[in-house]
Amino acid sequence: MTTQAVGRQYGPAAIEDDARRFLSLTLTLATTDFKLRYFGSALGYLWSLMRPLMLFGVLYVVFTQVFSLGKGVPHYPVYLLTGIILWTFFVETTSNNVQSLVVREGLLRKMRFPRLVIPLSVALVALFNLGMNMIAVVVFALANGVYPHWSWLEMPVLIVLLGFLAVGVGMLLSALYVRYRDIQPIWDVVSQALFYASPVIYTAFQYKTLKHVAMFNPIGAILTQMHYSWVGGGTIVRDGHAYPYVVHDAATTAGGAVFLLVPLAIILGLFCLGLWFFTREAPRIAENL
Amino acid sequence: MTTTTETSPEAPGRPTPGSAPPAISVAHVSKAFRLPHQRYHTLKERALHPLRSSSYDLLQAVDDVTVEITRGEFFGIVGRNGSGKSTLLKCLAGIYRIDEGELTIYGRLSPFIELGVGFNMDLTARDNVLINAIMLGLSRKQARERFDAIIAFAELEGFLDLKLKNYSSGMLVRLAFSVAIQVDAEILLIDEVLAVGDASFQQKCFDEFERLKASGRTIVFVTHDMSAVERFCDRAMLIEHGKMLEIGEPGHVARRYREINFGRLVHEPAEPGRPDGGVTASAAQIVGAWFESADGARIRAAAHGEPVVACLEVEFREALENPVFGFTLRNDVGATVFATSTAFSELRTGRFSAGETAVIRMTFENWLTASHYSLTPSVARAEAGGEVLDVQKDLAELTVHGWHFTGAVTNLPHAFEVSAQ
Numbered sequence: 001m002t003t004q005a006v007g008r009q010y011g012p013a014a015i016e017d018d019a020r021r022f023l024s025l026t027l028t029l030a031t032t033d034f035k036l037r038y039f040g041s042a043l044g045y046l047w048s049l050m051r052p053l054m055l056f057g058v059l060y061v062v063f064t065q066v067f068s069l070g071k072g073v074p075h076y077p078v079y080l081l082t083g084i085i086l087w088t089f090f091v092e093t094t095s096n097n098v099q100s101l102v103v104r105e106g107l108l109r110k111m112r113f114p115r116l117v118i119p120l121s122v123a124l125v126a127l128f129n130l131g132m133n134m135i136a137v138v139v140f141a142l143a144n145g146v147y148p149h150w151s152w153l154e155m156p157v158l159i160v161l162l163g164f165l166a167v168g169v170g171m172l173l174s175a176l177y178v179r180y181r182d183i184q185p186i187w188d189v190v191s192q193a194l195f196y197a198s199p200v201i202y203t204a205f206q207y208k209t210l211k212h213v214a215m216f217n218p219i220g221a222i223l224t225q226m227h228y229s230w231v232g233g234g235t236i237v238r239d240g241h242a243y244p245y246v247v248h249d250a251a252t253t254a255g256g257a258v259f260l261l262v263p264l265a266i267i268l269g270l271f272c273l274g275l276w277f278f279t280r281e282a283p284r285i286a287e288n289l
Numbered sequence: 290m291t292t293t294t295e296t297s298p299e300a301p302g303r304p305t306p307g308s309a310p311p312a313i314s315v316a317h318v319s320k321a322f323r324l325p326h327q328r329y330h331t332l333k334e335r336a337l338h339p340l341r342s343s344s345y346d347l348l349q350a351v352d353d354v355t356v357e358i359t360r361g362e363f364f365g366i367v368g369r370n371g372s373g374k375s376t377l378l379k380c381l382a383g384i385y386r387i388d389e390g391e392l393t394i395y396g397r398l399s400p401f402i403e404l405g406v407g408f409n410m411d412l413t414a415r416d417n418v419l420i421n422a423i424m425l426g427l428s429r430k431q432a433r434e435r436f437d438a439i440i441a442f443a444e445l446e447g448f449l450d451l452k453l454k455n456y457s458s459g460m461l462v463r464l465a466f467s468v469a470i471q472v473d474a475e476i477l478l479i480d481e482v483l484a485v486g487d488a489s490f491q492q493k494c495f496d497e498f499e500r501l502k503a504s505g506r507t508i509v510f511v512t513h514d515m516s517a518v519e520r521f522c523d524r525a526m527l528i529e530h531g532k533m534l535e536i537g538e539p540g541h542v543a544r545r546y547r548e549i550n551f552g553r554l555v556h557e558p559a560e561p562g563r564p565d566g567g568v569t570a571s572a573a574q575i576v577g578a579w580f581e582s583a584d585g586a587r588i589r590a591a592a593h594g595e596p597v598v599a600c601l602e603v604e605f606r607e608a609l610e611n612p613v614f615g616f617t618l619r620n621d622v623g624a625t626v627f628a629t630s631t632a633f634s635e636l637r638t639g640r641f642s643a644g645e646t647a648v649i650r651m652t653f654e655n656w657l658t659a660s661h662y663s664l665t666p667s668v669a670r671a672e673a674g675g676e677v678l679d680v681q682k683d684l685a686e687l688t689v690h691g692w693h694f695t696g697a698v699t700n701l702p703h704a705f706e707v708s709a710q
Contacts, residue, residue, distance in 0.1 A: 010394070011386030021426060028423045036411060110480075111401045111424065112383040283386040286379075287322060 014116040014275075014282035025117045030124035048129065052136040056081050069202050074245040075231045076203075078141045082230065083200040083223050085133040086159070090166045090219065091191050092126040097170035098177050098184050101285055108286045115282040119170045123163065130159070146231055154229040158222050161267055165218050168271030171278040178281065178288050199223055204253050215254035218263035225250040311395055312476050312507035313358040313381060318390035319531075320351040320373075320380055350376040352531035353390070358509060360395070363502055365518040365525035365539060366511045367546050373531035375480055378402055378511045382478050396475035396507075400426055403480050405465030410454040414445060417453055418468055425472045435471045443467035463490065470497055476507045481514075492659045492691075495521055515543040516621070516661050519589065520688045540589065571678045572607040573668045576646065578684040580664070583652075591655055593691035593700060601649045601666040603679075605641045612638055612678070614649045615667040619683070620660050626698050627653070630667075658700045659691035 016022065038047050060077050063069055070076025100122050101108065101115075108115070177183040198219040199206070207214040214220045228249035251257040281288075324346040350373045358364045368374040379385045380392065382402050407424045408417050418439055422432035440446055443463040453461065469477075498508055498521060512518060518525050518539045525542040527535040527549075535545045581598040582588050591597050599616050615630035629651065631638050641647060663683035670676045691700065 010392050011380075011383050020428065024423055024429060028420055032409060032412070032416075032420055035416070036409065039411060107407055107424075109379070109384065110403045110406045112398075113400060113424075286384050 011283045012112055012115055012286060014114060014279040016114040018114075022114050022117060025113055026121045026124060029117060029121035030128065033121065033125045034128050048132040049136060052085065052133040053139070056084075056136060056140055059084060063201060069206075073203050073205075074247055075141075075144055075146055075227075077144050078137070078146055078230050079203060079223075079227045080201060081137045081140055082226050085130060085137060086162060086223060086226065087195060087198070087200045087219070088133070089126050089130040089159075090162060091195070092129065093123045093163075093166035094169045094173060095187060095191060096122045096126070097174045098187055100170075100174045101178055102289060105289050108289060115285055116171070116278065119167065119174050119278070122174075123167050123170060126166070127163065141230065149229075149232060151229040151232050155226065158226055158229070161264075162219070162222050164271045165267045168267070168274035171274035172270070175274075175278045175281040175285070178285055194219070203227070205248075211253055212255045212259065215250055215259060216262045216266075218267050221250045221254070221260060221263040224248070224253050309359040309361065311357050311393075312360045312362065313356075313395070313509065314391070314393040315354055315356045315358075315381070316391040316393075318351060318354050318377075318380060318387050318392055319349065320376055320385060320387050322348045322350055324348050349531050351380060351387075351528075354528070354531075354533050355390075356526060356533065356536060358507060360507055361502055361505050363498060363508045363510065363521055363523045365522035365542070366509065366528060367513060367515065367518055367525055367542060368528035369513060369549070372528045374511045374513075374528045375402075376531075377528065378478055378480055378509065381509065394476065397473065399469075399472050399474035399477045400424075401469070402478045402511075404469050405461060408453055408461070408465065411452060413450050413452055414440075414456070414464060415449045418464065421465070421468045422471060425468065426474070427471065439464075439467045439471055442470070459490065466494060466497075470501065475505070476509065477501065478509050478511075480511045491517070513546075515546055516686065519543050519686060520661060572605065572609055572670070573612060573641075573678040574604050574606065575601065575666055575668060575679045575681045575684070576604045577602040578664055578666045578681065580685055580687045581650070589686065590688040590690060593655060593657065593659060593689055594702075595655055596652055597655045597687065599651045599653070599664055599666075599685070601651075602646060603649065603668050604644075604646045606643055608640070608642045609670070610640050611671040612641070613669045613671060614638065614651075615669065616651050617665040617667070618657075618662050618687075619665065620657075620662055620698065624698070626657060626662070630669075655689060656699050656701050657689045658695060658697060659689050662687045662689065 038044050041047055043050065059080060063080055064077060070080065073079060097119050100118050104118055107113075108118075173183055173187055198217055199214060200219075200223065204211045204214045204220055204224045215224065228247050231247050251260055254260055352373070354377060366374045366377060376385065379402065380387050381394070382398065382400070384402070401424070405421070407421055409420070412420070418436060419429075419432050422435065422439070423429060427435070440449065443460075443466070445460060445464060448456070448460065453464075456464070469479075502508065510518075510522065522539045524537060525539040526533055526537075527542050527545050529549060534549075535542050578599070578601050580588050580591070581600055582591065583596045583598065585598075588597075599618075601614060601616070603612075603614070613630050613632045615632075616628070617625055618627040620626050631649075638649075664685040664687065665680065665682050666684060667680040668678045670678065
């Protein structure tokens with residue numbers, strides 16, 4: 001017989017010492033959510049692949065034929081689709097996290113478990129969707145004449161960085177929402193503004209002289225580097241002529257690798273802030289709901 | 290306020306605090322909730338009224354509770370709605386953080402306090418069992434291994450691929466309970482588990498709890514169902530306004546609960562089963578009722594098939610000749626399953642003078658099925674349709690244990706004979 005817990009500090013926490021339970025709970029909550037999303041539809045999981053492909057078709061037509069935002073950008077469709085799916089991952093993680101604790105009130109009030117499981121499971125669902133979307137983008141990229149390259153290996157690292165940013169903001173928002181219910185409309189507006197302020201549907205070069213500043217935005221830096229890792233440099237064959245092109249990486253765009261410390265610091269800072277705030281609030285989340 | 294523990298008269302055969310290792314030790318635990326006068330749910334309100342936010346009411350949900358729960362004990366926490374009993378359970382479960390005091394848990398604690406936590410109505414029973422088992426602390430592998438046992442216990446083999454929203458509430462409880470008992474916890478905390486389900490399911494739960502208890506598990510159980518407390522618990526405590534009012538033998542605690550709950554005068558009954566007053570002075574008054582076994586020991590539970598004696602004590606205020614004593618047994622749904630009186634047997638009960646008391650014993654073969662029964666005794670004058678002098682509704686209670694669940698009211702002694710012609 002072991003003494004499980006003693007004293008006043010006994011109670012719920014953000015992270016508890018049972019790592020196996022933490023992981024299996026996060027995974028179970030996330031897979032259940034993912035399962036429910038397409039449950040009952042005739043095509044089931046096929047939708048998770050079909051939906052992005054169909055969405056990309058629409059976006060491609062709108063942004064290359066109607067608005068010519070991508071003029072002069074090599075492999076703009078790939079840039080656009082990558083930007084859209086990464087943004088979707090970010091906004092899904094953060095927006096779904098706003099109400100995540102309140103929605104799971106039943107669990108929080110009836111069961112003891114590490115509270116951090118909830119924001120992480122929300123992020124994991126978004127990550128599953130990102131994985132599905134990524135498959136669709138690879139199909140699009142190959143169709144667009146982009147060939148596999150070693151630089152593709154950078155992408156998981158970039159996604160991890162974006163994940164840290166999204167989880168950090170997600171932890172902050174979910175814990176704040178328990179206290180202040182107006183986080184929801186605020187984040188709706190802020191995330192919309194952030195979408196248009198970040199080079200998602202256009203590239204960082206459209207900031208022109210301010211493109212160094214655009215790299216201070218972690219999302220801008222990640223998307224720019226993503227574009228580089230997709231296509232790097234090469235040639236485009238058009239009308240029988242080969243046109244060489246160069247895509248700048250984030251460091252070049254920012255005017256030096258040292259400037260990339262700014263977006264990295266923002267990611268780290270927001271993550272630590274989110275973790276600190278969530279950990280501080282965790283013991284009292286159940287009673288404040 | 291200091292609360293004293295372990296002052297209860299201990300029933301024989303029950304674990305006494307101190308004689309066994311503790312499972313949960315609670316020392317001067319308090320928990321308060323802040324209820325702001327003005328709820329600050331928006332940033333604007335907070336910004337506009339930065340000073341007012343400091344005013345709030347303190348709701349003392351648990352107030353300086355001290356108790357030690359022994360290993361292998363079935364412990365009941367009872368109280369009215371809003372008395373703080375569920376808050377205390379949530380503190381024990383580690384869902385709420387306590388404000389003051391010391392809380393020590395010896396052993397692995399079940400992480401949930403309610404059955405069916407995390408059930409999703411849109412998923413099938415198959416999915417839900419696996420998800421629920423993992424949430425309650427099993428690994429994926431363990432959950433799959435125990436899947437068949439869970440379904441077999443719930444007796445839901447035919448409904449595995451049905452979505453939970455199409456389940457009846459009884460089926461849901463069966464499923465939830467079956468998963469919950471698979472959890473590898475040494476201490477189980479349960480909030481109002483037996484409020485749902487029929488008598489035979491309750492009996493099955495009870496048998497399962499007995500099995501868990503026999504294997505050394507500790508069960509802490511919150512309810513406002515006094516009959517469940519009296520049937521199942523070894524010890525119970527009564528909470529009111531966050532304070533512990535009573536701790537000890539369940540029958541005793543249940544009586545205190547009834548006194549508080551029905552707003553009656555708080556006085557200590559001299560005898561178990563003593564009526565709570567409120568009867569106008571009449572020629573005869575019932576002063577007590579209880580059940581005995583054949584050898585004369587007072588009992589609250591009996592096994593099916595054993596003879597049981599229903600006893601009634603009457604005090605006479607006037608001289609009476611051949612008064613009629615009646616006994617009515619009702620089951621847990623309030624149906625009368627047996628009624629008799631001395632008049633049916635044309636029994637001449639004798640002559641009683643004022644101030645005299647008499648005990649009337651009625652022995653019967655217990656062919657009742659497993660359930661919870663209550664005894665309503667009565668006294669009436671001798672003449673046909675005589676004036677009823679006193680009736681005390683549900684004065685004594687008896688739990689019958691049995692192993693067959695037929696859904697019937699009785700289980701008569703019987704024999705089969707099959708002969709091929």
